[in-house]
Amino acid sequence: MQDRVLQLAGHHVVRFVDYMGQLTLFFVAAFTALFRPPWFFREVIAQMFHLGVKSLPLVAVAAFSVGLVLAMQTVGVLSWFGAANYIATIVGMSMVRELGPVLTALMVVGRAGSGISAELGSMRVTRQIDAMRVSAVNPMKYLVGTRLLACMLVLPLLTGVADILGILGGWVIGVTQVGLTSKYYYQLTLKYITLKDVVPGVLKTVVFGAIIGTVGCFHGYHTTHGTFGVGQSTKAAVVTGSLLVLVSDVFLTRISLLIWP
């Protein structure tokens, strides 16, 4: 029985290591392709629009709601200690350091990661990717590289928007429930937030962007079994992308705390 459990565990570990190895090689191939001509600037801009601008309403609503709820939940506890004023600092710090980046990444995984996977998966099963190769255009560069770069560029920008809207959510509660003035709320938000809080949060979104782009493209690019496979790839991209974002966040947060204690 024990042997069987160990065997099963070993099998899963090997599969996981193999999968991570394939993802890494895929990322390296796509990323290094970006540094060789021809350059597809227009395609990168187009993808930034598709993946970024079109995700903006979703990210904005999610961030504003989370800021609002965070303030609602926290204000009661802070009142026990007579520190309700610090709602501004807590919401600001939470959004900038953690919630903004992670929330944005999870929203983009759901919207853009699944979209990338479904799009490339459909192109694979209808042989559009083969047609591109036969046209002597490298799909790893034209399709994968451009989407990967777009994700890496767009995530920090979306995170900035999410941070601001989350803070605005907290401001609504600060002004209406705690009775703070807008100016005082603004001052309290900025008083304790430094670059040490903002920079790690923004930098880790670049990594999240790389994860979302790589996982979405990897599953889409390697789709098999027709339309059924497209569904499977999309599901795998969302599940794996979300998990990798959350797990990598643990390590990235630890690293950032070591660098900027």
Next chain:
Amino acid sequence: MTSQPAPTLILPPKGEPLICFQDIYKSYNHQSVLRGVNLEVRCGETLVILGRSGAGKSVLTSMLVGLETPDAGSITLAGVELTGLRTETDWDRLRLQMGYLFQGSALYDFMTVGENVAFPLVHHRRLTHDQIKQIVKEKLALVGLKDVESLEPSALSGGMQRRVALARTLALDPHIIIYDEPTAGLDPITSDGIAHLIQDLQKSLDVTSILVTHDLRTARFVGDRLALLYDGRIVFLGSTQELEDSDNPEVKSFLSPISLTESEGL
């Protein structure tokens, strides 16, 4: 924006061997698909590769553009050993001189018809926007289409999609055109239209064509020579008349599948 200009293939004189498949083997999951294919394609001819569905016809032609690699054997194209090509860059130099029409058209569905046809030109020719527009118009006219540039591929019928895909295949004026089941899934009248188009293009463009099909009607109409792929090997190579006069049992069973199924009690 544009890649290196590709070296022109040094084509042999008309009628001389251009493409040679020698002892090609290919298997998937321990199941043999090709078991020693030997075939020669002559410069300027239209060779039709016939065979049942799943016989490995498309696998064989995919090897010419690097979408598949043989497990063993040699393929030469105008003296270039294709099995020796290692990088995509090497393949791309050859691909620029070949056109490949996919079975399901494989049009880019995120682009319009015009953008589809323009795609190879945008990436491989230094041309102005107006010049590209003009070439797109010409190529579409060549396949009998007009004023469809702004349409989405999904707005077209199956036959029209095949024509647009053919226009895209012709965009870079290839020396060799590979048609993978060009009439599959089309009604007989539309199939005849596509077959006529292929024959007209062959006359007007002076290219070498390889056509993969299981459709005897199209094969007889467009083919200079016909090859029959059966059980992983080429079992017949000759003219339409020779195919019909052949005593080869595999040829007979392909030409009269009903009698075969009856004799097998299917």
